[in-house]
Amino acid sequence: MSGTPHIDILRSPLGRARGLGSARAGSHHWWAQRLTAIALVPLTLWFIFSVIHLSGATHQVVIDWLSAPLTLGLMVALIIATFHHLQLGLQVVIEDYVHQEAAKTGAVLLMKAVCVMLALVCLVSVLKIGL
C-alpha cells in the first residue's frame, strides 16, 4: 500500500478530533436557529401586514401604532428573534467560507458585535417611542 497516495501524520484520529468541538453543546446552535425560525413565522406575518398597514403613514400614526402594548411587545419579540436568527445564520456563512482561523474568529466576532448593536439600537428606539 506504500504506493497509495496518502498524507503521513503524527496525530492519531482521536487526537485530531479532540479540541475540534464539543459532543455535548454542538446541537445548541442548530436548535436555537430552529426555535427563532419558528418564532419568526407568526412574527414575520404580523410584521408584513403591519408594514402594509403603515405604508405612507405619518409620524404620529407610527408613534400611536408603536404605543399600543401589544404592538410594542410584538416588535420587541420580532427584533430579538430576528437579530438572534441573523447572527446564527451569518455565523454559519462565515464559517463556511473563511478558513483562516484568525480571520474567521475576527469576522464572526465583528458580525456578532454589529448584530448586537443593531438589535440594541432597534430595541431602544421602539421602547423610547412606545413606553
Add this chain to the structure above:
Amino acid sequence: MRDVRDALMTARNSEGKLVRRPLSPHIQVYRWPLSMALSILHRVSGVALGVGTLLLTWWLVAAVSSDDVFDRAQWFMGSPIGLLLLFGWSVALIFHFFSGVRHLVWDAGFGFDAPAYNTSGWAVLIATGVCTVLVWVVGLMAW
C-alpha cells in the same frame, strides 16, 4: 500513521492507477437542479435580509427622532431607489419565509423523496411570486 480520511480520499482512475480524489467538484460541474438553486437562494436571501435590517434600524431610529427626520426617511422609502430596495427586501423576506418553512418541515422529518422536494420547491417559488405581487398590490393601494 495514516489519516483515516485517506480511505475515502483515494480511488482508481480509468487506467487503474491510484489517485487522490479531488476535494469537491466545483459548482460549475453540477447541472443546477431546483433544490440546489433554492438552497443557494435561501442563503443569499438570508444574507440580503441581514443587510435589510439596516433599513429597519434606520426607519426605527428615524421614528424616534423628529417629524422632519421621519418624513425624510419615509420620502426615501417612496423614492425609486427606496422602492427598489423595499421590493428586493420584500422578495427576499417572502422567499426566505416560505423556504424556511420548507426547511422546518424537513427538520420535522417529512418531504425527503425527490417528487416531494421538487413539488415543495416549486410551491415555494410560486408562493413567493404570488405573495410578493399581493403584498405590493395591497400595499400600493393602501398608500
